[in-house]
Amino acid sequence: MSVSLKIAVRFLKSSRGQTILIVLGIAIGISVQIFIGSLIQGLQKSLVETTIGNASQITVVSKADDKLFTDADRVMQAIRQTESRITALSPVLDQAGLATNGDETGSVLLRGLDFAAAEQIYALADRIVQGRLPSAVDEAIIGKGLQAEWGVAIGDALDVTVAGGKRLTYTICGVFDLQVQSLNTSWFLTTLASAQEQLDQAGRVTSIEMQVDSGDVFLADTIAADLQALPELKDLAVTNWKAQNEQLLSGLNGQSISSIMIQVFVVVSVVLAIASVLAISVMQKSRQIGILKAMGIKSRQASLVFLYQGLILGVLGGLAGVVLGLGLAYSFTVFARNPDGTPVIALLIDPAFFFLSFLIAVTASSLASLIPARKSARLDPIEVIRNG
Amino acid sequence: MANAIELSGINKIYGTAIQTQVLFDIDLAFEEQSFNSIIGQSGSGKSTLMNIMGTLDRPTSGTVMIGGIQTSNMTKNDLAVVRNETIGFIFQFHYLLPEFTALENVLMPYLIKHNKPTAEVRERADELMELVGRSKVKNNKATEMSGGQQQRPALARALIMTPRIILADAPPGNLDSDTTEIIYDILRQVNGQFKTTFIIITHDRKIAEKADRIVEIRDGRISLDVTRPMI
């Protein structure tokens, strides 16, 4: 152990009250920073999840006027081979139509899905609230909204008139709840094979929907751009959720920035507190530093005494801050609950973020000790020796 | 014999706007292994002179040689090394570091140089505490000792590096005469045993008259510089 470290430890120990107070100050600052960070991250994550968790994140569409294309299998093959970050790949044949139930009429989106592939995107198996998924050519499921509006029961038949005047009849075999009102009132889902047959579009689709790894959600735009470059997709267009949700994104962005600002200010105030306490400590210890310098301690060693103090305070305060932050997050999820028992806000407990906060505490308090360290290095022993 | 410390043409002026000259053209050399005292009225410039000799303060003009080496062009770090290795200080106002025990204080100059104490130097520190008669309180914190009680561990600390020179700025009359005499005897013993050069500022006649040489400073000048007569 270097003499500077020894002296630093002894200085901290000798003014125990002051040391505990700074550690506590750092701990509180860091725990607040951790709490705010976790809160905002959790909030954003759940927001993004509800927005795009059960939606297509990257979509391949046709550029043609009829919005159809044929070689979906070849395209999907190419995508699968080049892009490993894609987790779901589902071909869809969409057709707008007008559904009628007796006197009532409503516009719907008739969607032919490959339910096995679409499951990874929409998790429909879990979202069927009545009945089952369609399998026969004339079976379809509708959303909870439409069902409630029209009072449709399982087994009822509905007509859908599509462009060109063709009228199709479906038996409703299930009701889904996608938890998005507009989808629950407009989607009219049938199998891809059924749609292709009924609409006379054998082998054709209107889009290929995709999801990416949850960690790469925000890279959807670059992945989409990569896909667009594939030769198999040169006549097709690739869109992604980010391009379609600019407002949400800028909202999230603003939230992130303000969260970071808050965190930065918390850390800055911690740094200022440490710096001022250490600066006072240099004054308090100037006698000792003077004596040590007279005994031959070098300026570098003298400044290390205060850098070490900052480092030690940072490590202790950072650890205490992480523990306190975890406690705060835990009690928040335990005590702040909805009537149904779910947490009001799902905090994101991210070990990497906690470790980062710890590093910030250590770095910040080390930085804060730079000024006192410089003072200590510059202290002229004669000032102390002369004046007693 | 060679000189342990050699001052030539030392002037010291304090202040820039209002200048006070405290030392005037001091030429002074102390032989190695000699035992010297500096006397003079309070405010005459003794401490200033001693701080310049100990490289803690720089003269306004003039040169300081320690062990035959010029110090004027040395960096702060070089001077720190010189102080650590060749000079032991006993300060007028400051004794021990309050955060450390007496023994840790004694070891401090060694730690400054080597970081870790060896078994030998621990033993030596114990011996020095024995020598100054303070073995019993070696594990006491400095805050548990009075100023007077701190003086002897401070002496042990000054000796731990076996410095060639000991500079002592004794506080004016806060020791009883018995203690003074004991300290003096220890200093003399060290002087004989380790050939350490002693330069002691003192207000105590008993210490001063037992030195080999007494230098009197008056108004920043050497007013009288006498050596002990051989009988």
Added chain:
Amino acid sequence: MNAEITDYTAFRAALEAMDKPRCVQLARQLLEANAHDIVGLYTKILAPVLNSMTDSESGHPAAIWREHVRSGIVRTVIECCYPFVLAERAARQTTADKGKVVIVSPTDEFHELGARMGSDFFTLQGYEAIYVGANTPKAELLQGLALEKPAYVVINAVNFYNLFKIKKIVAEIKERLPGQRILASGNAFYHDPELFRQIGALAVIRTPDDIRQLEEEHA
């Protein structure tokens, strides 16, 4: 065997034994037999014997005690020599008309044997020697000098620490009594031929020859 050495040895033996009657007796015998004059007795026997003993005994637990006892004996010896001093001066046909000489040691100077011997040298040289004694305060000295107006004042120091005090006394005498001639004496001065000048004295006096030389220079 050399007579001087025999006398020295005999006196040393008596003093070593702290035999006061024998010491006094030996000194008187030497003077009566004209084996030594006063100066010879003082400088060849008393002073060297005393110094040699102080030297050889340093470190002895009772060294200071014994030194003090012996100094007391030698003081008695010197006192007993005073009639011989006067007799010797009469024989030299010198009269006491050269003026007064005040001989003092400053405060805290307790060694006075040298000053006692010195005052006898001045007596022999024809001065009226006024021996004031050891540990004389500065104020008393200044008063005394103003009263006596001596030709010389001799300030004596053995302990070299007293040189600092003497320097101040000399400065004050010069200020208060301009023209007063000031001399220095004592062991504190002899090892450094420049010291007397530094404290402001006119000369340093160690032997009767020094007094004679002084007279020549300041005739």
